[in-house]
Amino acid sequence: MALADEEPMTNQMNSPNSPNSPNSPETGGAAEGATGPTGGRDRRSRLKRPGLAALASLTVVAAVAGAAPGAGAAPAATPGKPQLKLIAASNSVTLTRYEWDAGVQLQLGTYVSVDNAPLEFQVTRKSYKDPIVAKQILRDGKTTKTKTLPAGTVDDFSGLKGFLEVSVKNAAGEEVATSDGNFCPNNASGRIRPDAPATNHYPQSCPTNPWTLGSVWGVEKGWATNTTNWDYDKTVDLPVGEYTAEVGVAKKYRDLFGIPDDRPTIKVTVREETEEGEGAGAGLTTSKSSSSSAHHGGGHGGGNAAPSAPAGQPAQDNHHYGPRGADAPTPPELSYALQDRGLANHLGDGTGHTDGSRIAPALKAAPKRPTGKAGAPANTPKPDLRSLPAWDIAITDGEDGDVAGKDYLAFSANVWNAGPAPLVVDGFRKPGADLMDAYQYFYDADGKQVGYTPTGTMEWDPREGHEHWHFTDFASYRLLSEDQTKEVRSGKEAFCLANTDAVDYTVKNANWHPENTDLSTACGSQDAISVREVLDVGSGDTYTQYRPGQSFDVTDLPNGTYYIQVIANPENRLQETNHKNNIALRKVILGGDPGKRTVQVPPHELVDAK
Numbered sequence: 001m002a003l004a005d006e007e008p009m010t011n012q013m014n015s016p017n018s019p020n021s022p023n024s025p026e027t028g029g030a031a032e033g034a035t036g037p038t039g040g041r042d043r044r045s046r047l048k049r050p051g052l053a054a055l056a057s058l059t060v061v062a063a064v065a066g067a068a069p070g071a072g073a074a075p076a077a078t079p080g081k082p083q084l085k086l087i088a089a090s091n092s093v094t095l096t097r098y099e100w101d102a103g104v105q106l107q108l109g110t111y112v113s114v115d116n117a118p119l120e121f122q123v124t125r126k127s128y129k130d131p132i133v134a135k136q137i138l139r140d141g142k143t144t145k146t147k148t149l150p151a152g153t154v155d156d157f158s159g160l161k162g163f164l165e166v167s168v169k170n171a172a173g174e175e176v177a178t179s180d181g182n183f184c185p186n187n188a189s190g191r192i193r194p195d196a197p198a199t200n201h202y203p204q205s206c207p208t209n210p211w212t213l214g215s216v217w218g219v220e221k222g223w224a225t226n227t228t229n230w231d232y233d234k235t236v237d238l239p240v241g242e243y244t245a246e247v248g249v250a251k252k253y254r255d256l257f258g259i260p261d262d263r264p265t266i267k268v269t270v271r272e273e274t275e276e277g278e279g280a281g282a283g284l285t286t287s288k289s290s291s292s293s294a295h296h297g298g299g300h301g302g303g304n305a306a307p308s309a310p311a312g313q314p315a316q317d318n319h320h321y322g323p324r325g326a327d328a329p330t331p332p333e334l335s336y337a338l339q340d341r342g343l344a345n346h347l348g349d350g351t352g353h354t355d356g357s358r359i360a361p362a363l364k365a366a367p368k369r370p371t372g373k374a375g376a377p378a379n380t381p382k383p384d385l386r387s388l389p390a391w392d393i394a395i396t397d398g399e400d401g402d403v404a405g406k407d408y409l410a411f412s413a414n415v416w417n418a419g420p421a422p423l424v425v426d427g428f429r430k431p432g433a434d435l436m437d438a439y440q441y442f443y444d445a446d447g448k449q450v451g452y453t454p455t456g457t458m459e460w461d462p463r464e465g466h467e468h469w470h471f472t473d474f475a476s477y478r479l480l481s482e483d484q485t486k487e488v489r490s491g492k493e494a495f496c497l498a499n500t501d502a503v504d505y506t507v508k509n510a511n512w513h514p515e516n517t518d519l520s521t522a523c524g525s526q527d528a529i530s531v532r533e534v535l536d537v538g539s540g541d542t543y544t545q546y547r548p549g550q551s552f553d554v555t556d557l558p559n560g561t562y563y564i565q566v567i568a569n570p571e572n573r574l575q576e577t578n579h580k581n582n583i584a585l586r587k588v589i590l591g592g593d594p595g596k597r598t599v600q601v602p603p604h605e606l607v608d609a610k
Helices: 055-064 251-257 336-340
Strands: 006-008 083-088 092-098 110-115 119-124 133-140 143-148 160-170 175-183 189-191 214-219 223-226 241-249 265-273 385-387 391-396 408-417 423-429 435-443 449-461 468-471 475-481 487-489 530-535 539-544 551-553 560-568 583-593 596-600
Touching (some): 083 241, 214 223, 241 251, 385 583, 391 583, 391 596, 408 475, 408 530, 408 583, 423 449, 423 468, 468 530, 530 539
Parallel strands (some): 092 265
Antiparallel strands (some): 006 143, 083 110, 110 223, 119 133, 119 214, 160 241, 189 223, 241 265, 385 408, 408 539, 408 551, 423 435, 435 449, 475 487, 475 560, 560 583
């Protein structure tokens, strides 16, 4: 199998050579400490798992790859064409099986190393009516070429489909398990040579939002990226014992990218952790505080006190069970190095809870509220806010603050910024005031502030699980009748803005490393006198709809067809480039009887995200 014929580079996207992108990888990439979004902010359980210290073991990777410190660049190859190789960071790993789990995650510590040129892909779809297309971007000096990958290599934005092949054998040499997996180039990565770019300018995750429109995947030259995908829905049932795992790259990808047929073998020890925290198997004992793991969610989650944990599972703080907050499959970008070091706890509104791999710095508002005449020069770049169709739709019997015995229609929603400018809103509080005065700021093409305008207020939300400042009138939700003339209105209109989801990183001026992915720093504390909230270009803000006021009471509605309407900037308080693309609709069909209502969610064009 070969790549398609070369095509001219026509899509508008950030590149190492583009003035809209972070620094070129040849000059060190983005600034240290940059952060990036991933699929949302649900509260998740914090199970203690002895993860693989992936990045810490990259010194082993360097040796395996044959690029010892000081060895310099890789041997000469075709200019602009990356050289890929599957390598293992270690000859052995220990996996922990928990008595309440059905199996183990195959964290085997294998990496794809990249040399000679960066590995880069642009993955897009024109609309939800069109299939997803992946193109490899080949850069040779000032020349940029694209090659379309064959059909079947991608079916979503989470990575190359069926890239890895894993075979696990027991001590008797019998094959007891097989697995395959997608490959997200934006997974946990690190350098394999000291002369490689110091920082990674590519995004730090592969998006999993079902409404993603465009993504950029990449690995710097001289770097290696972890091939392990953390997926709670895809464990392998291995009893306590000793095994040997063989890992390889599927033939179609070896042919596609010229990858050698190397198949590292790794000794695997499986041990068990009981409810008391005692490890079993191979004489091992494990403590529940040795390391941590992260569940990923789908947006702003609640901070409810957790109900009783499943049998055999320790009680968890702020864990939400049920349709509105059930654990979602974890995206492949989870950083196992930070997980092992105890830095990746869970998503939510607590300190340092971002996407499981980064801690977002606090954003600083302007030192004082603006003065002078409000406004901005003509042709000043502005954001373009757009709504995505609702998803994660379910019937529930209510949450805290809801009326017991009623039926509620819960859903998730996202508003994103298509650019070309970020949405920047500052709030300033008068001494003793309950509200902050909000201002929208405008910047020229060089990033210099050139204007401002008053844009409503910010309010403190004291509910557990929020406890931060919300910008009012950012979005609104309505449930419309089939003829779209009658409506039930959700009470949710105030939001803390944060970049939870990479919706389209191919739009002009997309920021691949937005800072405010963490609610605890993006939205301020109760005693704050000023707050800055930002929705960056290319990113969206997801709210999962299981907080009070974030759902529709459908108890007395007749069965039939309805539409969930998501409206961005409903009062037009915010200035943006286009106000005509602010509404998205999602069809739902209500059925059943009171107390036993049902909902059917037809696909939206090619997207079947219920």
